[in-house]
Amino acid sequence: MFPETNKGFSYEDCKATSDWLLAQTDIRPNVGIVCGSGLGGLADMLKDQVVFNYKDIPNFPQSTVHGHAGRLVFGTLKGRPCVCMQGRFHLYEGYPIQKITLPMRIFKMLGVETVILTNAAGGLNQDFKVGDIMVIKDHINMPGFAGNNPLVGPNDERFGVRFPCMSDAYDRELQQLAVDIGQELGYGDFLKEGVYCVLGGPSFETIAECRILHKLGADAVGMSTVHEVIVARHCGMRVVALSLITNLVVMDYDSQEKANHEDVLQASKLRAGQLERLVSTVVTRIEPNNNYI
Ligand SMILES: O=P(O)(O)O[C@H]1O[C@H](CO)[C@@H](O)[C@H]1O
Numbered sequence: 088m089f090p091e092t093n094k095g096f097s098y099e100d101c102k103a104t105s106d107w108l109l110a111q112t113d114i115r116p117n118v119g120i121v122c123g124s125g126l127g128g129l130a131d132m133l134k135d136q137v138v139f140n141y142k143d144i145p146n147f148p149q150s151t152v153h154g155h156a157g158r159l160v161f162g163t164l165k166g167r168p169c170v171c172m173q174g175r176f177h178l179y180e181g182y183p184i185q186k187i188t189l190p191m192r193i194f195k196m197l198g199v200e201t202v203i204l205t206n207a208a209g210g211l212n213q214d215f216k217v218g219d220i221m222v223i224k225d226h227i228n229m230p231g232f233a234g235n236n237p238l239v240g241p242n243d244e245r246f247g248v249r250f251p252c253m254s255d256a257y258d259r260e261l262q263q264l265a266v267d268i269g270q271e272l273g274y275g276d277f278l279k280e281g282v283y284c285v286l287g288g289p290s291f292e293t294i295a296e297c298r299i300l301h302k303l304g305a306d307a308v309g310m311s312t313v314h315e316v317i318v319a320r321h322c323g324m325r326v327v328a329l330s331l332i333t334n335l336v337v338m339d340y341d342s343q344e345k346a347n348h349e350d351v352l353q354a355s356k357l358r359a360g361q362l363e364r365l366v367s368t369v370v371t372r373i374e375p376n377n378n379y380i
């Protein structure tokens with residue numbers, strides 16, 4: 088028997104939420120966007136908005152973190168129908184892992200085929216600078232090593248298979264598209280690719296932890312995204328994810344630097360406009376039939 092907290096939301100619960108949303112908007116999104124810390128401006132790019140506060144959506148958790156507004160925004164981006172989470176949920180907020188990833192299943196039921204995730208992250212790669220945008224090519228699911236995976240619990244085949252593959256988690260064509268568009272927009276100097284490592288948070292990393300993550304091959308560290316990616320891939324949506332490097336992690340005992348969330352939000356602001364441009368251009372190059380142009 089699975090304990091109650093691992094049961095998550097049933098297919099019928101998710102359907103009830105998506106039907107509730109679909110009954111209140113004519114927009115039928117095929118792209119879903121998740122805004123990272125301080126990156127909620129991505130949602131403001133959408134035209135013809137229909138906005139739902141998370142507190143009004145059946146089964147939805149509430150945003151509790153500064154920099155995450157807590158609104159689900161439907162709209163169009165250069166004519167393409169999209170849905171955008173202006174605020175995401177994190178493990179450290181205390182929600183069960185199945186609850187923080189519920190919106191991915193709702194996206195799927197709304198008709199979303201491609202998910203674009205963003206996050207604020209600490210740079211571990213010694214070549215990274217604050218303000219770099221990293222196209223995520225792979226992840227390390229640290230909580231998953233200890234069994235904290237959003238797919239723990241009974242598997243409903245209507246969502247996906249019991250043992251989903253993750254070696255193709257980040258769509259290679261979409262990664263390339265993001266890199267190409269970044270180059271076209273003149274972002275070459277601050278556009279990177281790399282591996283994102285998720286930790287549970289909410290405490291930032293110790294120096295020893297950063298050193299170990301670096302040795303393990305992680306380029307950036309954060310407290311989100313990976314759980315959403317796993318659930319999105321489980322139900323067959325394609326994923327592209329971008330980290331904004333908002334701070335460089337402390338790796339040296341002589342350093343006086345200290346990570347803090349207000350600095351993360353400040354740094355997000357500096358590059359938010361360019362990240363929005365990158366995301367919106369990616370959206371406009373994804374054809375409804377999922378070809379790229
Ligand atoms: O990953 P997002 O939601 O961008 O937020 C990142 O920023 C917060 C820390 O400043 C953490 O929640 C971390 O995960």
Ligand SMILES: Nc1nc2[nH]cnc2c(=O)[nH]1
Binds near residue numbers: 209210286336346
């Ligand atoms: N874990 C973690 N999350 C972050 N989000 C933004 N910066 C950081 C960081 O340095 N560490």
